[in-house]
Amino acid sequence: MVRTLPAFALSLSATLVAAPLAAADAPPLELAPNSQWNVDFAPDKCQLMRTFGEGENQHFLRFQQYSPGRWAGLTVAGPGFKKFRSLAATELRFFESQTPHKTKPFTGTVEGFGTGVIYSGMTVDRGTGEGWDDEDMPDSTTVPLLDTALGKQVEFVELRQGGRTVRLKTGPLNAAFEVLNQCTLDLLRDWGLDADRHLTAQSGPVWTNQDVIVRRIQSDYPSDAAREGEQAILRMRVIVSEQGKVESCTLIDATQTKELESPACRLMKSATFEPARDASGAAFKSYFATSITYRLG
Known part of the structure; x- marks a missing residue:
């Protein structure tokens, strides 16, 4: 059964400090679930959430996707993460025999749970993407989807x-x-796209003037947000026509900010793409999705 839950407010920390060296390792904190998985099929995103622990020791976990792909955003929160620091070296793993992934996540605040640790995108087998070759990076424009065989491990x-x-x-x-x-394929249909055509596509849209547009976005850190020390993770989605033109652009806040208003969609009006190609090689209407991270320092 699908349940839609109220969204948890999440704000990023603006304090970038290294985690202090511990004199001795603290005993591992292991927490069993206290709820079933809850699903939020929102208009622009898919969320899967669950809580762990009991009483004042409750913790929160969320997987989040804004389009189909092999990767998902991950947020965990609760008192066990109180001493975790933003962008400090953090090991992430998913099963006992796995070599931990070396990561540097953001920290922030999740309403009702306290300190949260935030990954913009991760996969079970490759962590957050550090060290991936370009051809191995998670594809944000066409399927494959999340790997259920990896999920089983x-x-x-x-x-x-x-x-x-x-x-x-x-x-x-x-x-x-x-x-x-299933939820992310339904998103495609909600956007007026052919989900079945995407499943067998040869390629998604290819951004041909990416370097120019990305430099413009990077150079335009909103001044009010910089003064406030605000950081953010945003999700951007553009609908790309059969001719490779940007038909629309949508920005979704993955984290909560007060002053940060990105110019990305305004600048994407001048973006150009090679159109997506279906199984027969014909151009078809598709989308391009990516994350934009504003980080001080």
């Missing part, structure tokens, strides 16, 4: 930073990934 979501380890005992995630895959 998952035993937990474990984060370790500064001698502190927190493990949320999720169990296998194959069924959860199947739900997210």
